[in-house]
Amino acid sequence: MASESLLNQDPVIYHYKLIRKIPLRPEARYSYITTAVMGIGAITAIYRWQGLLSTLIGFLIMTAIHAVVLRLTLRRVDEPSMKRWAFRYDWPWFGPLPVMDTTLWLFRRLHFHLFIVGCCIVGLLYPWAHSSLLVSLVYWHFWLLTPRVTLLFNMIGEKGDGVLRLSSDEVSYYHR
Structure with missing residues (x-):
């Protein structure tokens, strides 16, 4: 009887259902x-x-x-969520x-903020920076965001409460 009452309580167990799995092809990585x-x-x-120096400095900045x-x-x-984010190299x-x-x-939300603020910072540097540095900053900003924006375009229509898992081979999208 005691075991039945324990089973009737709502346990805190998270169930994830895989909704989409987006494979990352090697050709896409090579083209990137x-x-x-x-x-x-x-x-x-x-x-x-x-220009070469500006590309290196622009990438770091x-x-x-x-x-x-x-x-x-x-x-x-x-x-x-800060603990779940780190610098990745894959x-x-x-x-x-x-x-x-x-x-x-x-x-x-984070990538919307990142896109807007990155463009604004480059715009703020316009009066003082050399044109090669500005071109480099804009290029690297869009280059760094390209895989993420591509992923977000693939996820249009999906519910925001789902969970993303990024790996070097695929992106998995789950619902709780």
Whole structure:
């Protein structure tokens, strides 16, 4: 009788149902890296050595901007999730991204903020920065966001309360 009463209580167990699994093809990763090399080559061809230096500095600055913006936005929006985000190096996931499961609404919100704030920071630097650095900052901003925005376009129509799991081979989307 006691075991029946324990079974009738609602236990706190999370059940996840896999809704979508999006495979990341190796060709997409290679093309992503190739576009980085082509971007560096194009900026270097136009601006010479200053362009090469600007691409390196622009990459470091934009990566730092992404890290700071995501950290500040996470602190403001959902502080407990800060532990689930870290800097990742597995292609195409480069930069500050979730290393554990995260909700789709949080991923959408953070990347909307990241897109807007990144563009605004580049716009603020317009009067003072050299044109090669501005072109480089804009290029790296969009290059870093491309796989994430592509994922968000693939997730249009999905409920925001679902859970995303990013790996280097696939993206899994679950409902609770």
